[in-house]
Amino acid sequence: MRERKWVQEILLYSIVFLLTLPIFILLIWSFTKTWPWPDLIPKDVGLRGWRYIIDPHTKILKILCFSFFLSLAVTFVTLLVSLPAAKAIGQHNFKGKKAIQIFILSPIIVPPLAVAMGIHVKFIQMGLADTFWGILLVHLIPCIPYAVRILTNVYEALGTRMEQQARILGANRLQTQFHVMLPLLAPGLVSAGSLVFIISFSQYFLTYLVGGGKIITLSMVLFPFIESGDRAIASALSLIFIAITLIFFLLINKILRTHLNTQDYFYL
Amino acid sequence: MNELQLINISKHFDQKIVLNEINFSVRKGELVSLLGPSGCGKTTLLKIIAGLLPPDGGQLLFDGNSILNIPVERRGTVMVFQDYLLFPHLNVWNNIGFGLRMAGKGREEQAKKINEMLELVELHGFEKKYPRELSGGQKQRVALARALAIEPKVLLLDEPFSNLDARLRESMRDFVCGLQKKLKITTILVTHDKEEALLSSDRIVLLLDGKVQQIGTPEEIYLMPKNREAANFLGKKNYLKGRIEKGIFYYSGGELKSEERADGTYWMMIRPEEIKLKKDKGNASAIIVDMRFAGDRIYYKVKLGEEMLECLMLPDTIFSIGEAVNLSMDLQNIILFPE
Ligand SMILES: Nc1ncnc2c1ncn2[C@@H]1O[C@H](COP(=O)(O)OP(=O)(O)O)[C@@H](O)[C@H]1O
Ligand SMILES: [Mg+2]
Numbered sequence: 001m002r003e004r005k006w007v008q009e010i011l012l013y014s015i016v017f018l019l020t021l022p023i024f025i026l027l028i029w030s031f032t033k034t035w036p037w038p039d040l041i042p043k044d045v046g047l048r049g050w051r052y053i054i055d056p057h058t059k060i061l062k063i064l065c066f067s068f069f070l071s072l073a074v075t076f077v078t079l080l081v082s083l084p085a086a087k088a089i090g091q092h093n094f095k096g097k098k099a100i101q102i103f104i105l106s107p108i109i110v111p112p113l114a115v116a117m118g119i120h121v122k123f124i125q126m127g128l129a130d131t132f133w134g135i136l137l138v139h140l141i142p143c144i145p146y147a148v149r150i151l152t153n154v155y156e157a158l159g160t161r162m163e164q165q166a167r168i169l170g171a172n173r174l175q176t177q178f179h180v181m182l183p184l185l186a187p188g189l190v191s192a193g194s195l196v197f198i199i200s201f202s203q204y205f206l207t208y209l210v211g212g213g214k215i216i217t218l219s220m221v222l223f224p225f226i227e228s229g230d231r232a233i234a235s236a237l238s239l240i241f242i243a244i245t246l247i248f249f250l251l252i253n254k255i256l257r258t259h260l261n262t263q264d265y266f267y268l
Numbered sequence: 269m270n271e272l273q274l275i276n277i278s279k280h281f282d283q284k285i286v287l288n289e290i291n292f293s294v295r296k297g298e299l300v301s302l303l304g305p306s307g308c309g310k311t312t313l314l315k316i317i318a319g320l321l322p323p324d325g326g327q328l329l330f331d332g333n334s335i336l337n338i339p340v341e342r343r344g345t346v347m348v349f350q351d352y353l354l355f356p357h358l359n360v361w362n363n364i365g366f367g368l369r370m371a372g373k374g375r376e377e378q379a380k381k382i383n384e385m386l387e388l389v390e391l392h393g394f395e396k397k398y399p400r401e402l403s404g405g406q407k408q409r410v411a412l413a414r415a416l417a418i419e420p421k422v423l424l425l426d427e428p429f430s431n432l433d434a435r436l437r438e439s440m441r442d443f444v445c446g447l448q449k450k451l452k453i454t455t456i457l458v459t460h461d462k463e464e465a466l467l468s469s470d471r472i473v474l475l476l477d478g479k480v481q482q483i484g485t486p487e488e489i490y491l492m493p494k495n496r497e498a499a500n501f502l503g504k505k506n507y508l509k510g511r512i513e514k515g516i517f518y519y520s521g522g523e524l525k526s527e528e529r530a531d532g533t534y535w536m537m538i539r540p541e542e543i544k545l546k547k548d549k550g551n552a553s554a555i556i557v558d559m560r561f562a563g564d565r566i567y568y569k570v571k572l573g574e575e576m577l578e579c580l581m582l583p584d585t586i587f588s589i590g591e592a593v594n595l596s597m598d599l600q601n602i603i604l605f606p607e
């Protein structure tokens with residue numbers, strides 16, 4: 001027994017180490033000017049990477065805020081749309097359910113590239129191209145399938161009995177959803193919300209296409225630096241990127257936990 | 269006076285008929301048991317009464333008025349499920365107060381009622397605990413308190429004791445029955461356990477294969493079963509085949525007067541406890557074939573001529589397998605079923 005635990009711990013720490021190693025490397029990179037091979041530790045340190053981010057001329061902080069709120073809005077709308085869909089699929093049987101499930105999941109199967117062009121043309125006609133709302137809508141395409149998928153599983157696991165119990169005790173439909181189902185769904189909402197936020201936050205192609213270069217998000221700022229090999233700035237931006245998603249996860253988790261008092265389980 | 273009345277309630281799922289024209293009524297303040305084997309449609313019937321399922325046909329009356337069109341949340345019937353279904357995100361206090369909160373009752377009124385309920389189910393001091401921290405019996409009492417807090421007109425209990433271990437089951441049964449008598453709340457108790465039904469009900473509705481077989485007091489149901497199915501559900505029985513001719517019933521063990529019956533073939537039912545075994549005094553008629561010791565009673569299988577009889581005895585004299593015994597039957601409560 002003791003030995004097994006030992007092995008488990010070594011395994012666990014190795015995994016944690018391997019997963020966090022890139023973050024340390026990013027951290028070192030963000031403080032270097034050059035880091036030529038075969039140096040194990042860079043000799044030229046500097047704050048160029050970080051200075052670039054804070055510099056008001058580059059508007060990085062502004063873009064960062066915009067990106068954050070865009071993804072927040074996408075997450076909110078995605079969950080709002082996905083909840084009823086997942087409820088219908090997870091709790092009820094109806095004709096054509098399989099077909100609808102495949103239809104909802106199709107954006108994961110079919111590459112977005114295939115549909116994005118057509119959508120772009122339509123958006124131009126409708127005046128949605130190059131706008132915040134256009135980007136928000138187009139981000140829903142890769143986000144909704146994941147949210148529906150996760151929440152469907154949660155609804156399936158929950159079943160309808162808790163709802164029935166609430167109704168029996170005098171709660172109307174709205175009260176039942178709000179006072180009973182929402183708290184029970186909270187762990188699933190944390191999981192789905194975090195995933196959707198990351199998908200939206202790291203979206204490059206769809207934002208680029210529909211935004212027409214006029215709407216800039218953090219991932220669009222990041223890509224050219226990675227491409228051109230400016231590692232210091234790219235690393236600093238990447239760290240910001242990771243920090244934002246982590247902050248979002250902790251935030252949504254904290255909010256849902258304290259307000260809804262749910263237990264320690266996640267649907268990942 | 270009949271308070272709740274079920275008239276020709278039917279229900280089917282996919283091609284299968286689960287409830288077939290159910291008729292019975294429950295009087296004000298009465299505890300009626302719905303007794304039947306698993307899968308006979310007891311839960312389905314409770315759900316129909318509670319308003320969770322619509323019946324295919326039939327009528328449901330409360331004080332003479334149809335309640336079929338009243339939605340679940342306003343029907344005034346409250347159901348306690350087999351597995352309690354406490355809200356895991358709410359503590360005991362808020363679980364019990366759930367219905368009051370949904371009804372928009374004021375804080376003070378809620379607190380007063382919740383305290384009253386905690387008193388009633390003897391759970392003071394548990395207000396802050398969450399369902400996951402409670403034992404089975406405690407969960408059961410919270411579920412009961414939560415149901416009673418909204419002062420339902422009819423209480424529906426779905427196999428409330430089946431998830432508890434034997435000893436707890438007995439004490440919870442007494443507790444719940446005591447509570448029911450004290451509050452005089454109209455109650456339907458669903459169970460597949462005949463002893464539970466016999467011990468706790470004012471009347472029993474026996475449900476077999478989606479049909480009501482018999483309605484009556486526990487004594488009536490046990491002592492005067494209407495047919496063999498009903499009799500068998502209430503315990504093992506012995507049957508001896510015989511014929512009635514001109515008011516006399518002739519069977520392998522002798523004859524009996526039976527004046528009201530028409531001539532024909534009948535089955536005579538003898539309960540295991542009505543057969544007495546005595547030590548052989550030289551004229552033994554039966555042989556012990558099997559013996560099972562259950563502490564406060566002993567089950568015997570006895571061979572009498574061609575017939576195999578079940579027999580239940582107190583453990584005052586113990587016979588062994590193969591022993592020859594004298595057998596006598598108490599023929600006072602004999603029941604004859606036509607073939
Ligand atoms: N929602 C449903 N869909 C299909 N069949 C059901 C449904 N609910 C119950 N049944 C069937 O109806 C029968 C009676 O079920 P139930 O009322 O739960 O029985 P009991 O409570 O007496 O054990 C069972 O055979 C069950 O399989
Ligand atoms: Mg049942």
